Amino acid sequence: MTFTLAVDAMGGDFGPRVTFNAAQQILAERSDLSIQFYISSSESTWLESELSQRAAACSSTDFSDIQSRFHIHYCEQFVDMSDKPSHALRRKQNSTMALALKSIANNEAQACVSCGNTGALLALSRYTLSTLIDVDRPAMARDIPTAGKPLLMLDLGANIDVGADGLYQFAILASAWRKAQGVKKPKLGLLNIGKEASKGTEEIRLAGQMISELEGIDYVGFVEADELYQGELDIVVCDGFHGNIALKTSEGLLRHISQQFDLILQSSVLGKALSFFTNPVIERFKRQLDPVMHSGALLLGINGLVVKSHGKSDQEAFYQSMRYTLAEIELGTAQRLADEMDRLSA
Incomplete structure (x- = not known):
């Protein structure tokens, strides 16, 4: 079985280098994992340079295997940590965060991980994925x-x-x-x-x-x-x-x-x-x-698996958030949640 995570690379206190390095770390460990990596187009120069340096430093086989499972999506916008949720909802539908969430709705990913703006992540998750029945x-x-x-x-x-x-x-x-x-x-x-x-x-x-x-x-x-x-x-x-x-x-x-x-x-x-x-x-x-x-907190009640990593996440913290997300996908808890809610509410 293979797994796919959508990663919102932007947001957080330390920028996209943290999310990039964490993504590369977990891809090297998990051959059954692919990552849809959503990053601002303004970060393309350093990212392409970093990939070139890694290609030169690693064996061609290892590098090719990891990068074949690392899919970069350059986006026009990203949600700033100071953005109000209403602004992100109205004006940032082409942001890294919004498009990462849409990949779940389009069945391109099984979960999304972000260390970005909490309020915006919640608002965009509700809009894009909706909530479970009876969850306000x-x-x-x-x-x-x-x-x-x-x-x-x-x-x-x-x-x-x-x-x-x-x-x-x-x-x-x-x-x-x-x-x-x-x-x-x-x-x-x-x-x-x-x-x-x-x-x-x-x-x-x-x-x-x-x-x-x-x-x-x-x-x-x-x-x-x-x-x-x-x-x-x-x-x-x-x-x-x-x-x-x-x-x-x-x-x-x-x-x-x-x-x-x-x-x-x-x-x-x-x-x-x-x-x-x-x-x-x-x-x-x-x-x-x-x-x-x-590290890693669930947005519980969203109709999909969305995990919020701490805004102060370093590489290790974001890596642990992705590990946690993968563990929940493997357990299949999110798929059974709605049935259990029906039983409790009956």
């Missing part, structure tokens, strides 16, 4: 590592202000996704400032009542942020404002801990000696917690 607001969802099983957290920034109905819909979406992955009775919590029934806003309390009536899930009620990494939950639901803050605070804390750990080990002779013997274990531990290794 797609959510940005991502698995985060915990002490036990991965935790699916949503929304992470696609919907800043969400009422009870929106949170209820996120619970259905996430539960259906987990069930499509094979989890028979997902354990779900609603993020709040306390576990007591009286805590939180009126909308959160109402959402909790609605979610508690869902069949086929194990709803544990309200959960606090310090419970996220215990490894007991399959899903935590929240609005995009609080979800984004919680996620980025966690990522910042993990980077801080990693940096402090290195400083402590290098601050004494004993620490340096210890790090020499334990370095492989330490690096494996840090790699397991590194947000880069868990």
